Amino acid sequence: MEQRPNRRPRGAGAAQRDTVRIDPSALPAPRRGKGQDATTPVRAKSTRRPRALLASALATTAWAVTVVFTPILVFVILGWWQAGAEGPVSVVAAAAGTVWLTGHGAPVDIGPIHLSIAPLALTAVIAWRLAKAAAGTTRAIGGRDAAAVRAAAGLVTILYSGLVALAAALSGIGPFGVDVVPALLHAVPLTIAATAYGAAREAGVLPWDAASEWLRRGLRTGMITAGGVLAIAAAAVGVAFAVRGPVVADTLGVYGDEAWIVALMTLLFLPNLAVWAAAYIAGPGFAVGAGTAVQAELVELGPLPAFPAFAAVPNATLPDYATILIGLPLMLAAVFGVILTYRSPDLRLPRVTTAAVVAAATAAAVLGALSLLSGGDAGTTRMAGLGPDPLAVAGVAGIQFLIGLVGAALVARLFAVHRRAAEAELVRRDTVVIPEPGAGPEDRLGFWA
Numbered sequence: 001m002e003q004r005p006n007r008r009p010r011g012a013g014a015a016q017r018d019t020v021r022i023d024p025s026a027l028p029a030p031r032r033g034k035g036q037d038a039t040t041p042v043r044a045k046s047t048r049r050p051r052a053l054l055a056s057a058l059a060t061t062a063w064a065v066t067v068v069f070t071p072i073l074v075f076v077i078l079g080w081w082q083a084g085a086e087g088p089v090s091v092v093a094a095a096a097g098t099v100w101l102t103g104h105g106a107p108v109d110i111g112p113i114h115l116s117i118a119p120l121a122l123t124a125v126i127a128w129r130l131a132k133a134a135a136g137t138t139r140a141i142g143g144r145d146a147a148a149v150r151a152a153a154g155l156v157t158i159l160y161s162g163l164v165a166l167a168a169a170l171s172g173i174g175p176f177g178v179d180v181v182p183a184l185l186h187a188v189p190l191t192i193a194a195t196a197y198g199a200a201r202e203a204g205v206l207p208w209d210a211a212s213e214w215l216r217r218g219l220r221t222g223m224i225t226a227g228g229v230l231a232i233a234a235a236a237v238g239v240a241f242a243v244r245g246p247v248v249a250d251t252l253g254v255y256g257d258e259a260w261i262v263a264l265m266t267l268l269f270l271p272n273l274a275v276w277a278a279a280y281i282a283g284p285g286f287a288v289g290a291g292t293a294v295q296a297e298l299v300e301l302g303p304l305p306a307f308p309a310f311a312a313v314p315n316a317t318l319p320d321y322a323t324i325l326i327g328l329p330l331m332l333a334a335v336f337g338v339i340l341t342y343r344s345p346d347l348r349l350p351r352v353t354t355a356a357v358v359a360a361a362t363a364a365a366v367l368g369a370l371s372l373l374s375g376g377d378a379g380t381t382r383m384a385g386l387g388p389d390p391l392a393v394a395g396v397a398g399i400q401f402l403i404g405l406v407g408a409a410l411v412a413r414l415f416a417v418h419r420r421a422a423e424a425e426l427v428r429r430d431t432v433v434i435p436e437p438g439a440g441p442e443d444r445l446g447f448w449a
Contacts, residue, residue: 018333022300056140057155060133067129068103068122072096079261087174094173097218099168104190105373106183111175117376119268120275130160130191131198138202149203153195160191166260214347218355221340222362225401228332230369233277236325237270240277240279240312248311266308272387275374278367279388280314281325282397288313290381296326302382329397333360333404340405341412349413356409360401368394421431 073096073398079093095252100110103122108115137152161184168183200206208216241248252259276286285295288310291302296318304310318325337356375387 028380036241039114041099044058053137053141053151053155056137057152057159059135060136060140061156061159061163061383063161064129064133069096069100072099075261075264075331079258082261091174091176094171096179097167097171098176101164101171101178102209103189104164104183105376106168106186107377108171109177113379114375116380117269117272117378118186118373119265120271120370120374121268123373124271127194128189129204130156130194131201133160134195134198135202138199143203144200144205145195145203146205149196149199149205153192153199154384156195156199157188157191161188162194164188164191167291175302177396214344214351214355215358217340217344218358219362221336221355221405222401223358223366225333225336225359225363225405226366228336229278229281229329230274230370232332233281234274236277236281237273237312240314244312248308251308251311254306262308266305269309270327272374273312273368275370276388279371279393280395282329282367282400284392284396286375287385289379289383290385296323305378305383330400330404333363333401334408337405337408338412343408349410352409352413353406356405357402359404364394364398364402367397 068381073093076092076096076099078088080095096241098110099122100117102108102118103126105118105123134153134156137156138148141150141152143152158295164183164187167182168178168180171178208219211219252262255262259439266430280294280296283296285293285298287293288304289302291300292302294314299314299317301313301315304313336359340356340359341352344355347355371388371393375385375390377384378386
């Protein structure tokens, strides 16, 4: 008698299925590259990320250099034509490269003049484009962690430093001379700082986001305080140019048809003048060459070159009615100390005091760093040592900021506590407690309602 196979119930067909065993040898072999045999391991898809990193870093770095260098080259060519197009084109390209390198703070030689003062306007543009390049590279690889930040910022820094070294090597033509090692020593720190910030911001891993609330408020207040002092200093520079307008115009008239080139160079150095004015307002002042000093109560100057920026330098002590400028950093710090306290009602008194101390240290550090970047040499003898002393500016301004911020924060906190206590007392007195009404017979629902 023939035996039939056991049949499963109809309802169990979907829940129970026969297990099919697949032979691995029957699977299709993985695709291998050209020249690879069966013993060569297959590469993972992660090889695409280094390629994207390299391609994006090359593109963003080249674009960052192009955006900054092209306008410089255009203005240098216009000046060359204005001067009669004398000299070979290689000297024109070397001049543009030298101007680009000065934006990084690299010391250059232009004939007998040794120039090591960086135009901060050009430096700010360079730092901005470097941060954008690192951010674009991080975005291209989809970076969201610290490893991606290190990869993007590191590769952009390496490529950009190579271009700086190449420009320094090729700029030594005609009257120009640039040493490669000093140029790299000045350009690499700027590149690292700008690219690290841009990549970390794009990846969302800035230390600012992980900092405590009181630290962030202190840092923010310090930056705003330093910015306020610089804004007042920039306004003072504008007033100085307006008051000494005829002298500035006579200085520009010396250059004839090339006056627009000198005016453009003056615009590039306007942020430097604002930092010098901030040091003047803070107290230490600045120097315009060896053996000189420009302070509110002391002015010692020698003969200055015919440059519009030097025409706006004070040549006399500050008048009595204008001595209020010296107390502006202290008063400005007091204002921001009050603002810090009233915007921090959730912080206890020790935290508010610590935030005020952090703000004072931040503002002093910012002014000291800018004083260091804004100074330099415009010669080897008489014009050596331009700008303020960074340590003196940071120390004197830091004391004023500390007194203003901490003192105003404590006083404002004292008045704020009394104000809140008074408001609470008024609320307690004016509050009338209304008892809740009891349930009446009409509020009760009947059985048949």
